[in-house]
Amino acid sequence: MAKPVLMCVDDDPQVLTAVERDLRRHYQSEYRVVKASSAREALDAARQLKHRSVPVALFLIDQRMPEMTGTKLLAEVRGLHPEARKVLLTAYADTDAAIESINEIGLDHYLMKPWDPPDQKLYPVLDDLLVEWKQRAHLPYDGIRIAGARFSPQSHFVREFLSRNQVPYQWIDIDEDSSMRELIAAIPGGLAKLPVVLFPDGTYLSAPSNLKLAEKVGLHTQAKSPFYDVAIIGGGPAGLANAVYAASEGLRVVLIEQSAPGGQAGTSSRIENYLGFPNGITGADLAQRAAAQARRFGAEILTAQEVVGIRREDPYRIVRLADGNEISAYAVVLTTGLAVRTLEVPGIDSFLGQGVYYGAALSEAATYRGHDVCIIGGANSAGQGALFFSRYARRVMVIVRAGGLSPAMSHYLVERINATDSIGVITRSEVVAVCGNGRLQQIVLRNIDTAEERRLDTSAMFIFIGTAPRSEFVGDLLERNDKGFIVTGPDLLKINGKPRGWTLDRDPLMFETNVPGIFAAGDVRAGANRRVAAAVGEGSAAIYSIHKYLETV
Numbered sequence: 001m002a003k004p005v006l007m008c009v010d011d012d013p014q015v016l017t018a019v020e021r022d023l024r025r026h027y028q029s030e031y032r033v034v035k036a037s038s039a040r041e042a043l044d045a046a047r048q049l050k051h052r053s054v055p056v057a058l059f060l061i062d063q064r065m066p067e068m069t070g071t072k073l074l075a076e077v078r079g080l081h082p083e084a085r086k087v088l089l090t091a092y093a094d095t096d097a098a099i100e101s102i103n104e105i106g107l108d109h110y111l112m113k114p115w116d117p118p119d120q121k122l123y124p125v126l127d128d129l130l131v132e133w134k135q136r137a138h139l140p141y142d143g144i145r146i147a148g149a150r151f152s153p154q155s156h157f158v159r160e161f162l163s164r165n166q167v168p169y170q171w172i173d174i175d176e177d178s179s180m181r182e183l184i185a186a187i188p189g190g191l192a193k194l195p196v197v198l199f200p201d202g203t204y205l206s207a208p209s210n211l212k213l214a215e216k217v218g219l220h221t222q223a224k225s226p227f228y229d230v231a232i233i234g235g236g237p238a239g240l241a242n243a244v245y246a247a248s249e250g251l252r253v254v255l256i257e258q259s260a261p262g263g264q265a266g267t268s269s270r271i272e273n274y275l276g277f278p279n280g281i282t283g284a285d286l287a288q289r290a291a292a293q294a295r296r297f298g299a300e301i302l303t304a305q306e307v308v309g310i311r312r313e314d315p316y317r318i319v320r321l322a323d324g325n326e327i328s329a330y331a332v333v334l335t336t337g338l339a340v341r342t343l344e345v346p347g348i349d350s351f352l353g354q355g356v357y358y359g360a361a362l363s364e365a366a367t368y369r370g371h372d373v374c375i376i377g378g379a380n381s382a383g384q385g386a387l388f389f390s391r392y393a394r395r396v397m398v399i400v401r402a403g404g405l406s407p408a409m410s411h412y413l414v415e416r417i418n419a420t421d422s423i424g425v426i427t428r429s430e431v432v433a434v435c436g437n438g439r440l441q442q443i444v445l446r447n448i449d450t451a452e453e454r455r456l457d458t459s460a461m462f463i464f465i466g467t468a469p470r471s472e473f474v475g476d477l478l479e480r481n482d483k484g485f486i487v488t489g490p491d492l493l494k495i496n497g498k499p500r501g502w503t504l505d506r507d508p509l510m511f512e513t514n515v516p517g518i519f520a521a522g523d524v525r526a527g528a529n530r531r532v533a534a535a536v537g538e539g540s541a542a543i544y545s546i547h548k549y550l551e552t553v
C-alpha cells in the first residue's frame, strides 16, 4: 500500500518550499508530501491520487491564490478525497473567510502564517488531525478497481472476464459512490465509456476489450514462439487435458483460449460427478488446477485470443488469430466446445447484462441477493444454477417447457431442488416477452398447452437453453454434421472407401478430421458425450493419435 499523502498548495514559491520542508521533516516516515504551486496543479494531482487509489490524509492550502481561493479548492478536492483533513493557510486579514468555511466546507483548522516555530504552531495541530484521520479513514483498496454502472452489460462482461481469469478486483458502482462518479466524469470518454478499469499504477482503460485488459493485467496473450508441435484451440476440459498430456510427453504445445481457461465447466458452480472429488469441485477451481498443471509441464496458454481461421500449408497447419497474428504447428486440435444458444424473444438483447444473462454468470450472485430470479431451462446446468442462486436470491423460479425436471436433469439435482424451499418450478411454459425500465423487471410466460399468458416479477433471468458447437470458423475446411459438430475418425463419410478429399494411404486416426493433422475432441466433436469427464478423456486420448501423426511429418 502506497503511503498516504499530505498535500500542500501555495502559489508563493518561498512559502511552498517552507511548508513542504516542515511537513517532510516531521512526517516523511509515514506520509508522502506532495506540493502544488497552483489550484489547477493541485486538482490534477488529487485526481491522479484518486485514480491510483492513494489516500490523501491532509490538504494544507493557501487561501489567497490568483485563479481560485483556497476555500474553493478545498470544496473541489473534498469530492475526491472526502476523508482528508482540510486546513487553510491564512494571513490575518483572511481569518473571516476561514471561519466562514468551517461551516461551508467543513474546514478542520486554519493556520496563520508564519507558523514558526513549527514544533509549537504547526505539528501539534496537524498531529491531532492526522490521528483523527487515521481513526476514520477507510484505507482504499490498492488493487484493480472497476468503476461502472451495476446494470450495464459491458461492466458485467469485464467483471466476468476478470473473475474467470482469477484476477482480483474491486467493483465500484458509480451510482452509489459519488466521488468515483466525479472522478470518472473528469476523464476523457468519462461516463459515456463504462466501465473504467483503474490500475494501481495510475493508468486506466475505458470499456476495454478482453485482449487489451488481459495484456494490461499481465495475462499471457502472445505466443512466445512462431512454431509448435501442437496448437490446441479452446481451453475447456478437453483442451486442457490435451495440453497436460501433450506437454508432459515432451511436445511443444500452445493452447489458445478466447476467454478464460475452463470452458463451460469453468462456469459451473459445482461439478459433482467428476471422478475423484466426492464433495464436488467448483468449475473455477477445476479450471485453475488444470491450467496450472498444463503450465507446469511447459504448455503455453494464451488467453483472450480468438482463433478465426486455420489453413493448411503442408506439413504445417497455420492458425490465424483475431488480432491478425498467426501460429504454425504440425498438428492442431480443436477443442472449442459449445456456445450457449440464445433465447429468441423480442427486445431481449437490450436487457443483456441488465437482468438477462446467458449461463450461470456467477459474478452476479451478490447483485441479486434478496431478489427474485428465474432460471430458464431444465438441464443439469440449469439445475446447478438454480441451487447456486438459491444461496443468494429470495426466490428462484425454474421455468421449463417439459412437464417436470426429470428426465432432462440428473436425479441428484432434482432431489436437491425439491428439497430447497426457496426454489419453485413452473412447467410447460416458455418466455414470450421481457419488460422493464432500463433493466429487467418482469417476464411474460406462455403455457404451451393452453396459450394462457402470465406475468412474473423477476430481477434477473439466467438462461440455460442449450448450446451449439463452435465450429463456424472451420466450416470451409472441415467436415461437419448437419448441426455443425465436427466429424472425426471412422465417422467420416466415405466415398470409394476414403473420406472426401483424403489422399493418404492410411485411414483417418481416432479424433482426426478430414484434414490430416487436424484433430477434434470434446463437446465440439460429433458423437461426443457432453460431460466433463468425457471431454477430459477425449482430450487425453487424442494425444495417442497426435503422436502417430507426428511420426509421419
Ligand SMILES: Cc1cc2nc3c(=O)[nH]c(=O)nc-3n(C[C@H](O)[C@H](O)[C@H](O)COP(=O)(O)OP(=O)(O)OC[C@H]3O[C@@H](n4cnc5c(N)ncnc54)[C@H](O)[C@@H]3O)c2cc1C
Pocket (backbone or CB within 6 Å): 233, 234, 235, 236, 237, 238, 239, 256, 257, 258, 259, 260, 261, 262, 263, 264, 265, 266, 267, 268, 269, 270, 271, 272, 273, 274, 305, 306, 307, 308, 335, 336, 337, 338, 339, 359, 360, 380, 381, 382, 384, 470, 473, 521, 522, 523, 524, 529, 530, 531, 532, 533, 535
Ligand atoms: C453451467 C454448466 C454446468 C455443467 N456441469 C456439468 C457437470 O456437473 N458435470 C459434467 O460432467 N458436465 C457438466 N457440464 C458440461 C461440461 O462442462 C462440458 O461437457 C465440458 O465443459 C466440455 O468441455 P470442452 O473442453 O469440450 O468444451 P468447452 O468446455 O465448451 O470449452 C471450449 C473452450 O473453447 C473456447 N473457444 C471456443 N471457440 C474458440 C476460438 N475460436 N478461439 C479460441 N477459443 C475458443 C471457449 O471459450 C471455451 O473455453 C456443464 C456445463 C455447463 C455450461
